Every structure is written in structure tokens, then in C-alpha cells.
Amino acid sequence: MNYASTRNSALKVQSAQAIVKGLSDEGGLYVPESIPALSKDEILALCDKNYVDRAYDIFAKFLTDFSTDELRYCVENAYNDKNFDTKNIAEIAKLKEGRYILELWHGPTCAFKDMALQILPYLLTTSAKKTVDGKQIAILVATSGDTGKAALEGFKDVPGTSISVFYPEDGVSPMQKRQMTTQEGNNVNVCAVKGNFDDCQNGVKAIFTDKDIEAKLAANNVLLSSANSINWGRLAPQIIYYVSTYAQLVKDKEIEYGEKVNIVVPTGNFGNILAAYYAKLMGIPVNKLICASNANNVLTDFINTGVYDRNRQFFTTVSPSMDILISSNLERLLYHLTGENDALINEWFGALKSSGRYEVNADVKKKLGELFWAGCCDDTQTKAQIRKTFEEEHYLLDTHSAVAVKVYDDYRKATGDDTKTIIASTANPYKFGRAVYDAVNGGDQPDDEFELIAKLEAATDTKMPAPLAATKDKAVRFEGVVEKQQMGGVVLDFLSK
Numbered sequence: 411m412n413y414a415s416t417r418n419s420a421l422k423v424q425s426a427q428a429i430v431k432g433l434s435d436e437g438g439l440y441v442p443e444s445i446p447a448l449s450k451d452e453i454l455a456l457c458d459k460n461y462v463d464r465a466y467d468i469f470a471k472f473l474t475d476f477s478t479d480e481l482r483y484c485v486e487n488a489y490n491d492k493n494f495d496t497k498n499i500a501e502i503a504k505l506k507e508g509r510y511i512l513e514l515w516h517g518p519t520c521a522f523k524d525m526a527l528q529i530l531p532y533l534l535t536t537s538a539k540k541t542v543d544g545k546q547i548a549i550l551v552a553t554s555g556d557t558g559k560a561a562l563e564g565f566k567d568v569p570g571t572s573i574s575v576f577y578p579e580d581g582v583s584p585m586q587k588r589q590m591t592t593q594e595g596n597n598v599n600v601c602a603v604k605g606n607f608d609d610c611q612n613g614v615k616a617i618f619t620d621k622d623i624e625a626k627l628a629a630n631n632v633l634l635s636s637a638n639s640i641n642w643g644r645l646a647p648q649i650i651y652y653v654s655t656y657a658q659l660v661k662d663k664e665i666e667y668g669e670k671v672n673i674v675v676p677t678g679n680f681g682n683i684l685a686a687y688y689a690k691l692m693g694i695p696v697n698k699l700i701c702a703s704n705a706n707n708v709l710t711d712f713i714n715t716g717v718y719d720r721n722r723q724f725f726t727t728v729s730p731s732m733d734i735l736i737s738s739n740l741e742r743l744l745y746h747l748t749g750e751n752d753a754l755i756n757e758w759f760g761a762l763k764s765s766g767r768y769e770v771n772a773d774v775k776k777k778l779g780e781l782f783w784a785g786c787c788d789d790t791q792t793k794a795q796i797r798k799t800f801e802e803e804h805y806l807l808d809t810h811s812a813v814a815v816k817v818y819d820d821y822r823k824a825t826g827d828d829t830k831t832i833i834a835s836t837a838n839p840y841k842f843g844r845a846v847y848d849a850v851n852g853g854d855q856p857d858d859e860f861e862l863i864a865k866l867e868a869a870t871d872t873k874m875p876a877p878l879a880a881t882k883d884k885a886v887r888f889e890g891v892v893e894k895q896q897m898g899g900v901v902l903d904f905l906s907k
């Protein structure tokens with residue numbers, strides 16, 4: 411199978427090249443030329459397999475330039491019970507009224523980013539061997555919290571790689587900061603930047619385009635690469651858990667084969683919900699894809715009106731991983747919905763860059779309405795949902811997953827549709843302990859993070875996951891704080907050690 415670019419349909423590369431490059435030269439995203447189908451027999455056969463074997467079967471359809479041995483090496487090293495706290499890798503919790511919570515946070519950093527970032531290092535090093543053999547891969551990441559930690563855990567001590575993470579000094583939660591500054595591994599570096607997330611992101615982009623840095627690194631046989639969410643190597647692993655969950659629900663006799671399900675996703679950069687769309691294209695029977703946003707509801711408006719307009723107030727919310735005004739992966743969806751019309755994609759995303767706005771045509775707007783339903787809620791509604799679900803069902807949601815549950819509730823009221831529904835849960839509640847504590851307990855909060863967590867555990871009869879608890883006794887290894895202009899120097903210093 412080949413991959414084209416959303417901004418140049420004529421371009422064709424194999425998956426290894428798409429994964430090593432991340433972004434195509436003209437700025438487009440790599441998309442599979444066709445979506446492989448899963449037959450009824452294939453889906454039924456998946457029911458009796460474990461996660462690793464399901465993952466293997468699905469990857470084999472997309473990464474056709476990988477050998478059997480290469481793919482098995484990747485999936486077995488990523489999806490095992492050393493990295494995840496359950497053999498099932500993802501768990502399904504059953505709530506009332508046909509709702510299934512798909513827990514995607516059983517990995518080492520307790521957020522769904524682990525589902526892709528545990529395997530990306532193996533996909534990337536295998537791809538590099540095929541395309542740029544012998545080069546060291548140096549990963550650079552700018553993070554607002556979850557991605558940095560998940561990438562650090564994924565790449566730590568992976569031979570042939572190193573990773574540098576930059577985060578805004580005052581822009582991450584106390585737990586997220588602890589998780590990153592106590593990171594273990596011999597090939598990792600973490601540095602705070604005096605500035606906000608945009609400063610970190612711009613600093614990383616500047617390093618990527620700095621010819622001087624590139625030449626110095628090339629002399630040492632080092633190639634810079636990125637682990638951000640537009641890389642096909644991060645998207646492909648996300649298709650697997652939707653297919654796997656469908657097979658599991660059939661196996662558990664919760665649904666019959668062929669029965670349609672809705673899928674609800676708390677959305678930011680549109681990667682996770684796009685993966686659900688790909689699962690549908692592969693043949694998983696999906697009724698509606700429900701796109702849930704927080705107060706940054708640019709996607710709700712887009713799906714409902716066909717106008718994407720990022721010229722609006724930016725809100726800092728209790729679900730920070732969804733605080734985003736440009737959802738990059740939407741470009742892939744629109745490429746497919748326009749019948750792979752790269753000219754239209756260039757026009758629309760050119761307009762987004764120059765004026766912050768574009769409007770899709772009537773045909774795409776109609777297709778969006780058929781495939782998706784979109785809704786949003788604010789922080790007050792998010793916390794009310796956490797409280798309600800806990801009181802009524804004794805299930806503790808994190809702030810992001812609560813947005814999804816609330817928007818699904820609105821969907822059901824608006825449509826009366828009672829199709830069984832998979833709701834993606836993207837983080838463990840203890841990652842966002844303060845807001846969750848406020849939602850279920852209210853009142854004053856202790857300043858100390860671990861005191862707060864102890865109170866939350868007592869109030870809800872739940873337990874903080876082991877990887878978060880472990881940060882309490884770990885030494886802080888990375889205390890550096892730099893000006894944004896110094897980021898290039900930090901990378902060169904680290905890579906010359």
C-alpha cells in the first residue's frame with residue numbers, strides 16, 4: 411500500500427518513509443491511498459485473539475512494507491503487561507443504558523497517548539532501518555503536558571534514538587511536571603522554557619529548519635524527527651483499539667456481529683476521532699461518530715455549519731489536552747470527503763493559514779452531517795458530569811472523558827437514538843486530580859498534590875495508578891529552565907554528550 415500527501419495526490423511513498431518523514435515536504439499529511447477492508451470472517455476471527463494479535467492483523471494491512479518479523483517485533487514490544495497495567499491493554503467499563511467506556515489510559519503515563527507512543531519508537535526505528543539505515547534518530551517534542559511524558563516513556567532507552575522535550579515553565583499541571591522532571595532513561599532530556607506552549611512549539615520548529623544545526627547533527631549521523639500527532643505512525647495504532655473493542659463486544663455478547671455502534675470521542679487535534687472514522691471505513695459497523703469539545707468549540711461549529719473559523723477567544727479549561735483551535739488531523743478527513751481533491755485542500759488550508767478561516771462546499775457539508783454529530787460543554791458542565799456519573803454509577807471520570815459523556819447525553823436527548831455506544835476515555839482521573847476533586851468533593855483543597863490525591867482516594871474509594879504514585883519517591887532529574895532562544899543550544903549540548 412502507498413501513501414499520498416493531502417496536498418499532492420500524485421506523491422506516493424511507502425509507510426516507512428511516511429513514518430520517518432512525519433510531514434510531507436509541501437506541508438501535507440500522509441494518507442493511505444485506499445482503506446483496507448475487514449471482511450465479516452476477519453472481524454469474527456479477531457474476536458478470539460488478544461490485543462497483540464489483533465494489532466498485528468490490522469497493522470499488516472496498512473504497513474505492507476514491513477515484514478512479519480518486523481511487525482511482530484513492534485507490537486510485542488509495545489503492547490505487553492510490562493508497559494500496560496492490564497493484559498487487555500485497553501479495558502471496557504460498562505455503564506447504564508448501553509454505554510461502554512473504552513479506557514485507553516492503562517499505559518505508563520495514564521493517558522491515551524500511550525496507545526500510540528508505546529509503539530511509535532519501534533515503528534520509527536524499523537522504518538529508519540529501511541530508509542535511512544544507520545542514522546541515530548533524535549526526537550524533539552514541544553508539549554503542553556500529556557504528549558511529552560508519553561513520548562519520553564515510549565522512547566526511553568530505545569536503541570538508536572534519543573528524545574528532547576520542552577515544556578512551558580508555568581503551563582503544565584503539577585502532576586504533569588513531576589512526571590516529566592523525574593523521567594528515567596539514558597537517552598532523555600527535559601527542559602522548561604520561559605514562555606508558553608506556543609513559544610516551545612515555535613522554538614522546536616526553528617530547530618527543525620536551522621541549517622546550521624542540521625549540518626552539525628548530520629556530521630554526527632543524527633537525524634531530527636518528531637513524535638507529534640500528525641505522524642501516520644501515531645494514527646495507525648489508534649485504529650486498532652476501535653476495531654479491537656468492536657470484536658471484544660461481540661465476543662462478550664454485548665452486541666451481535668453486524669450491530670451498529672456509536673463512537674464518542676473527546677476531541678482536540680482530531681486524531682483519535684479520525685482513527686474511529688478509519689475503523690468505520692474498514693468495515694466496523696458504526697452509526698454516528700460523535701465529536702465532543704470543551705469551551706474551545708471550533709469543531710462543534712465546523713461540523714454544524716461547514717465553516718471552520720479559528721478567529722475566536724481561546725479558553726484555558728479543566729480539560730487542557732483539548733484546548734486547541736487548529737485541529738490538524740481534520741485535513742486528512744477532508745481529503746477523503748472531497749474524493750482526494752488536493753487542490754481543494756490546498757485552497758482551504760491556505761485560507762486557514764492566511765485568514766484563520768475556510769468554508770467547505772455543500773457536498774462535504776452534507777457528508778459531515780451524515781457521519782458526525784458534534785457538541786460541546788463548559789467547565790461547569792464537565793464537573794457536574796463527573797459528579798453525576800460518580801454519584802449515580804460510582805464511576806470516576808477524568809475531565810476529558812466527562813466532556814464526552816456529557817455531549818453523548820445531549821446527543822441522546824436531541825435524537826432519541828439508543829444505539830449502543832462506545833465512549834473513549836482518554837485519561838485517568840488522577841492526572842487531573844484537582845478538577846476531579848473539586849467536582850466530587852468541592853470545598854478547600856490542600857496545596858500538596860499527594861495530600862490532595864489521598865483525600866480523593868478516600869472520598870471516592872478509588873486508587874491512584876501506580877505510575878503516578880511512583881513519581882512521589884523519584885528524584886527530580888531535570889531542573890533546567892531556559893529562554894526560548896536557547897533551545898537550539900540545549901539540543902546540541904545534549905546530543906553531543
Ligand SMILES: *Cc1c(COP(=O)(O)O)cnc(C)c1O
Binds near residue numbers: 521523639679
Ligand atoms: C490528546 C488528548 C485528547 C485529544 O485527542 P486528539 O487526538 O488530539 O483529538 C483528549 N484527551 C486527552 C486526555 C488527551 O491527552
